Amino acid sequence: MLPRQIAPDLDDIDRTLLELLQEDADQNHADMAARVGLSAAGVHKRLKRLRQEGYVRRLTAQLDRSRLGLDLLCFLKITFRSNLQPENLVDLQRAIRALPEVLECYTLTGSSDAILKVAVTDHIALRDFLSRLSLQQQVIERAETCIALEEFKEGGALPLRDPA
The missing domain is CATH 3.30.70.920 (Lrp/AsnC effector binding domain/regulation of amino acid metabolism (RAM) domain)
Incomplete structure (x- = not known):
């Protein structure tokens, strides 16, 4: 039996956009567009679809626990x-x-x-x-x-x- 494929309905651009979001969700669409070979509008459209389809639940900031005293x-x-x-x-x-x-x-x-x-x-x-x-x-x-x-x-x- 073969293992299940990870997100088989996503193409390479979708995967790369999701990887970029995981690296830094605050980066702008123009920077992401340059990395995937699309326009900023194309990136915006894809990210909107990925959110609507539930691939992105929410965007949050990762805070520094130690800096906040939660050691x-x-x-x-x-x-x-x-x-x-x-x-x-x-x-x-x-x-x-x-x-x-x-x-x-x-x-x-x-x-x-x-x-x-x-x-x-x-x-x-x-x-x-x-x-x-x-x-x-x-x-x-x-x-x-x-x-x-x-x-x-x-x-x-x-x-x-x-x-x-």
């Missing part, structure tokens, strides 16, 4: 009291939406049911976060905190071309 990056491996019951997911979603320190949250296979990526200023803020998390939900049986010591790659771009 402690943690991952919380969560185990639910009764596994992945639908009501557990609803309770977890409600709890994490009320906690701005949670950058990302995923449900998992394996020994943990979910993982949260959390940014806080220091160990005191982490302690306070964990207290608020435990107060805002009833579904978590156990949370194992892993503190990131060093970042090697953050906010990586999605691969838009097949690796072959």
